[in-house]
Amino acid sequence: MTVLAERHAVHEHAEHHEGPTGLLKWMTSTDHKVIGMNYMYTSLVMFFLAGLMALAIRLQLTSGTGGVLGLSNQQFDELFTMHGSLMLYLFAGPFAFGGLANFIVPLQVGAPDMAFPRLNALSYWLYLSGSITMVLGFLSAGGAAAFGWVGYAPLSEATFSPGAGPDLWILAIALTGFSAIFTAVNLVTTIFYLRSPGLTMFRLPLFTWAMLVTAILILIAFPILTAAMVMLFSDRHFQTHIYTVVGGGVPVLYQNLFWFFGHPEVYILALPYFGIVSEIIPVFSRKPMFGYKGMVFATMAIAALSTGVWAHHMFTTGTVLLPFFSLLSLLIAVPTGIKFFNWIGTMWRGQISFKVPMLFCVGFLFAFLMGGLTGVMLASPPIDFATHDTYFVVAHFHQVLVGTAVFAGFAGFYYWYPKFTGRMLREGLGQWHFWLMFVGFWVTFMPQYKLGLEGMPRRVATYVPGLDWQNLNIVSTVGAFVIAISFVFLLVNVWVSWRKPVPAGDNPWDGHTLEWFASSPPSHHNFERLPSVRSERPVWDFHHPDDLVITHSTNGNGKHRHPVTVGSGSDGGHE
């Protein structure tokens, strides 16, 4: 039944809302929590699939002749294409803005659900359809798409990539693109219209801010990607020759369109994870965020600048304005530096407890710092010309993306898992996961910088022996397997928590933001009551009535004693 959610006393709300169960519940649910979990399960399946492909790629490269696995060039091309596509389109993005954001943002703003629950469900089904479509490529006669995750024309045109696999790839991206756009509309509306009273924009949790800015980036970037894919599809099937020189088209146009999506996409994959880190570090330092407004504006600045730097992926095409794109790319380092400064400032003199989520955040800081610094190097055209399409670039973006989507992503997973399930994950197993992954991460990617500087090109299945590349590649492969083993600990951890549950309680970490006020897992339509919001950490204020309520808006003067009262929540169902 439809519920007209009201904010009023809850006693009259009967907890039993008769609804479908089992498979039918899964198919018909419009609850943001169920949809969020669906997103997370699906994207984690994609993550593990893509991870297995990465292991195959690394095994192939342990010898210059492809010794261990002996993949053909075609098979190798399919593997790295699908590894990249699954990781970027189907894991890193949807895990954050489909999974975590869906589950957490309505809770953080004190809303009963997303603004458009049925649109939200449609987003998930489009995402699932897109994921299936992309993986179906492996079953097609000509194999999956094999032109890299960027799908550059004219390589992706029908002449050079015939068959159903590339078509499925193109359509999968169109489907998931629409899914992302719908989710973005939903998130913006939820954040603008369903906030709790007193929760002004500049009291929003930083994760919600990050998701708002990410949603805007999605609205900027994904329609252009979808348009580019539609044109590519019509080139392949209706001879429109938009991207082919033969028919008077412009191949570089594809790169312009793709990277106008592609570079914001990098930040669509990064900003939500910055938001996760900005949630976890204050909680585990037991301090409010240092420089809250600075963080908000830095998030906006990163997003704005990232939309103006698309052609720094195209320096070597010789058709782009080098100083403009180099300058804007270098400028991104400034707001990113502000973020680092504020994260460290938050930890500074805090009572830091290195629980697993916090460990992953610290791992993120190191990983992203290294990836970010090499990014600043690559923003300089002379360095980019020398290292373009080498393993230096591969190492750079893997450090950035593993830093964000994997380190920070699993920080969020460990942090919110008690809220998702009502159960704790085991601390010891989590520590094993972190340390193995941390070691494996550096062992995997540092040799790739060296390989890149020595000139090893990316996307090759074999390489010339005698250049001393083999040893470095073997080290890198060993690191990749260490990362893979670390994820066994995650799976064991989830299994143990499922078989022998340790109840988490509503607020296991002494959290700051409204999601910790709901029960674990949150009840239907989330809140039975809400605390009044007087700062950007209302739940902390509620649980620590003797502490000062610290607001960021007025420096020093903003510290005042203020009784935090509780009003009734936004739940309240009407039959």
Place this chain on the structure above:
Amino acid sequence: MRIEALFLIGIAIFFGIVGAVYWFWSYEQGGTVMLAGTTLLGLLPGSYYLWWSRRMKPRPEDRTDASIEEGHGVIGSFPNSSIWPFVLGMGLFLVVLSLVFGLWLLAPGAALVVSALIGVTVESRRGGTI
């Protein structure tokens, strides 16, 4: 509502400036068109919000001192469950697959899409689900 409006207007201002600089520096058409589109993305909803924000009282969620009680009342309609998003999603899935596997898939796909559109409309009017 005012900060939301300024947030969107800010997008328009930033990309307006970047777009102008980009055009007069490079005279490249593709990028300029995309930057102009992004400017409109901020300008159209942003100016509408700004227009409204000057004509309405601040909502409880816009005020730093609002109490929970001020937010009482109906805040929206939230269906518990609905089969139609699933039907619509699978319909679109079949429509898309018909472009690869043959147009015969278009018939069941379109049927599902149309039935879902009817279903979701009727459901909204009735105020119920399933």
